[in-house]
Amino acid sequence: MLYTIIGSLLISLLSTNMSAHFSFSYFSPCHLCLLGFLALFSIYLTDQNPDHVLCIEGERQALLRFKIGLTDETNRLNSWVDEERDCCRWVGIVCDNSTGHVHRIHLPGPDDHCNFEDYGTPKEYEEASKQRLKGDINPSLLDLKQLKHLDLSCNDFGGIQVPKFIGSLENLKYLNLSSSNFGGTIPPQLGNLSELHVLALGSFHNRFVPIKTIMWNMQWLSGLRWLHHLDMSGVNLSKATGWHQS
Known part of the structure; x- marks a missing residue:
């Protein structure tokens, strides 16, 4: 008009x-x-408003399902509501201006204190922990076909395993899950992310929550041909095999 x-x-x-x-x-x-x-x-x-394109409805619904799986004690995701039709305007979300596809989910912890040693007492750590996202990572993220950037670092996922389905987000170029209290074995399915430039799975030493991540085989790293940054600090590599191949 x-x-x-x-x-x-x-x-x-x-x-x-x-x-x-x-x-x-x-x-x-x-x-x-x-x-x-x-x-x-x-x-x-x-x-x-350069011919602004709304986010794709299926991707908006996928993000809402992803939110349901999270515990957000301080309501950081208060813009993620069904009444807001354009998910491209939600906090932490960036879309492609021409297609409306979600390209980035950028939801690191709200402060720079990924190193839990920055907190002097368990009480201080518990207070800071309220600011971090918790819960589960819903496989609804697989509906984000053009997702290139996923950053959930410095949150607290309570020792759950890094989800295997993340290895099916084939367009990812940046994946940062560092210092978010993941546990178990790092899934070799991440080796399918052939477009990755950055992979961060490391963690700082935490005297309140012991490090739980372990890698059994390094060979899958050889499939990441574009990788130029790899962080696995704090990951237990003592029993890993496949060093030569990777």
């Missing part, structure tokens, strides 16, 4: 000046100011 109004005004001004054979000297200072204002306003509107 605004673009229609601007266009009508410009046509009106130009039509008024047809008899002047397009002589710019005919334009009064007021005309020129108005034309300049309309041009700038049009540019502003384009920058603010």
Whole structure:
């Protein structure tokens, strides 16, 4: 509607000046100011809303299911509600402007204290822990076909295993699950993420919650041909095999 109004005004001004054979000297200072204002306003509107595409409904529903599996004690995801139709405006979500596909989920812990040694007492750690996302990671993320960036670092997933299905997010280029209290074996299915540039699964020493992650086989790393950053600090590699191949 605004673009229609601007266009009508410009046509009106130009039509008024047809008899002047397009002589710019005919334009009064007021005309020129108005034309300049309309041009700038049009540019502003384009920058603010460059043919904004809403997020894809199936992906919006997938994110809502993902949220249901999480425990969010401090309501960090308060913008993730069914009433908000455009998930691209939700906190931590970035979409492709032309397609509406979700490209990024960026939900690291809300402070820079991934190192639990920063907290002097268990009570301080417990208070800080309330700010971290907990619960489960729902496989609904598989519906995000163009997801390239997943950051859930510095949260607290209570010792659950890194989900095997993450290895099916084939377009991932950035995966950061570091210092989020995962446990069990790191699944070799992550070796299917052939587009990965960054893989962070490490953790700082935590005297309140013992490190639980372990890797039995390193061979799957050889499939990550584009990898240029790997963090497995704190992961138990004492029994890992496949060093030579990887």
